[in-house]
Amino acid sequence: MKKLVFLILLANHFLVAYDQIIKETIPQFIEKVYLHTDRTYYYPGDNIWFKAYLIDAFDRMLSTHSENLHVELISPSQEILSSRIIRLEGGLGNGDFKLSGNLNAGKYRIRAYTNYMRN
Numbered sequence: 001m002k003k004l005v006f007l008i009l010l011a012n013h014f015l016v017a018y019d020q021i022i023k024e025t026i027p028q029f030i031e032k033v034y035l036h037t038d039r040t041y042y043y044p045g046d047n048i049w050f051k052a053y054l055i056d057a058f059d060r061m062l063s064t065h066s067e068n069l070h071v072e073l074i075s076p077s078q079e080i081l082s083s084r085i086i087r088l089e090g091g092l093g094n095g096d097f098k099l100s101g102n103l104n105a106g107k108y109r110i111r112a113y114t115n116y117m118r119n
Contacts, residue, residue, distance in 0.1 A: 030057035031065060033112045045101045048073070052086055052093040052112060062091025066114035073097045076106035 031054060038049040052071070056063040069086040081100075086093040097110075 029065065029116075031055070031063055031114055031116055032057050033069065033114070033117075035071070035110060035112050037110070042099055044099055044103045046099050048097040048099065048110070050095060050097075050110065052088065052095070054088055054091040054093075054114065064091055066116055069093055069112055069114055071095060071110060071112045074109040074111055076104075076108065081108075 034053040
């Protein structure tokens with residue numbers, strides 16, 4: 001029984017030390033972007049309205065680290081159809097894309113990133 005308790009305490013010690021090593025090697029700042037659109041489906045000629053939230057991954061609060069957000073509308077064939085640079089204030093921003101009237105049906109993507117995320 002004493003050996004089992006000793007092994008558990010020893011394993012716990014190594015896990016705490018490993019956790020500290022991981023925390024020291026991971027960068028202390030990670031940004032995440034969340035986009036909230038006004039609808040799920042759109043038709044040619046519609047506007048895609050969106051709101052952007054820039055979050056600090058560690059404390060899950062709005063981040064003021066970056067001031068510009070790059071947002072791109074990408075076609076099903078991976079072609080960038082439109083791009084915007086959104087000004088962030090206090091970690092929040094908003095914008096829109098005007099869809100062309102001659103778009104083909106398909107799954108389009110919206111990609112958002114900051115300059116920090118490009119590294």
